[in-house]
Amino acid sequence: AQSVAQPEDQVNVAEGNPLTVKCTYSVSGNPYLFWYVQYPNRGLQFLLKYITGDNLVKGSYGFEAEFNKSQTSFHLKKPSALVSDSALYFCAVRDITSGTYKYIFGTGTRLKVLA
Amino acid sequence: SQTIHQWPATLVQPVGSPLSLECTVEGTSNPNLYWYRQAAGRGLQLLFYSVGIGQISSEVPQNLSASRPQDRQFILSSKKLLLSDSGFYLCAWSVGRLDTEAFFGQGTRLTVV
Numbered sequence: 001a002q003s004v005a006q007p008e009d010q011v012n013v014a015e016g017n018p019l020t021v022k023c024t025y026s027v028s029g030n031p032y033l034f035w036y037v038q039y040p041n042r043g044l045q046f047l048l049k050y051i052t053g054d055n056l057v058k059g060s061y062g063f064e065a066e067f068n069k070s071q072t073s074f075h076l077k078k079p080s081a082l083v084s085d086s087a088l089y090f091c092a093v094r095d096i097t098s099g100t101y102k103y104i105f106g107t108g109t110r111l112k113v114l115a
Numbered sequence: 116s117q118t119i120h121q122w123p124a125t126l127v128q129p130v131g132s133p134l135s136l137e138c139t140v141e142g143t144s145n146p147n148l149y150w151y152r153q154a155a156g157r158g159l160q161l162l163f164y165s166v167g168i169g170q171i172s173s174e175v176p177q178n179l180s181a182s183r184p185q186d187r188q189f190i191l192s193s194k195k196l197l198l199s200d201s202g203f204y205l206c207a208w209s210v211g212r213l214d215t216e217a218f219f220g221q222g223t224r225l226t227v228v
Binding site for chain 2: 032034036041042043044045046049051088090094096100101102103104105106107108
C-alpha cells in the first residue's frame with residue numbers, strides 16, 4: 001500500500017534560520033509526491049510536487065523539497081524561515097496502484113517560526 | 116481558471132439531524148472529486164472519491180454518504196448525525212492524470228451538539 005510518514009508532530013525554528021519538515025514514503029513503483037500547507041480554518045494549499053526529473057523541486061513561497069530515492073524521503077525545506085510560514089504542513093502521495101488515483105496524506109507537521 | 120466552492124463555511128447541527136454539504140467546481144470538466152475529513156486539526160481521512168457522475172467510492176464505512184448528481188457537483192450527506200461526525204470537512208478536485216495535484220475548497224467546520 002502507498003503511504004507517507006511525517007515523523008515530527010511539531011518543528012520549531014527561529015525566524016531567518018533554515019527549516020526542514022520531514023517526510024518519508026512507501027510506494028510500489030514510481031512515487032508521485034506532494035507538499036501542502038494549511039493555515040487555521042482554511043483548506044490546503046498546494047506548494048510543490050515531485051513527479052520525475054531533478055531531485056530538487058522548487059515551489060511556492062520560497063519552499064523547495066529534496067527527493068531522495070535511496071532514503072525514500074521527500075523533505076520540505078526553506079533557506080530562511082518567516083513568521084508567516086507558521087502553519088500545518090502535509091506530505092502526500094498519489095496512489096497509482098489501485099487505479100483510483102487518490103491522494104494519501106501524512107499526519108501533518110505543525111511548523112512554528114519564532115520571532 | 117478553475118475554482119472550487121464549498122459551503123457552508125460553518126455549521127452547528129443537533130445530534131440526529133440530517134446533513135448536506137455541497138461542493139462545486141468551475142472551469143473544468145470531468146474532474147476527480149474527493150471528500151476528506153480532518154479531526155482536531157491534524158491528519159486527513161479520505162471519505163469518498165468520485166471519478167465520474169454517479170460513480171462514488173467509499174473509503175471508510177460510516178454514517179455518511181456522497182453523491183455526484185452532476186459532473187462538477189459533489190454532495191456529502193447524512194440522514195442522522197452523530198457527535199463523532201464533528202470535524203472539518205474538505206472537498207477537493209483534480210484532473211485524472213497522475214502527475215497533477217489536488218485543489219482544495221475552504222472547508223466546512225461541522226459541530227454536532
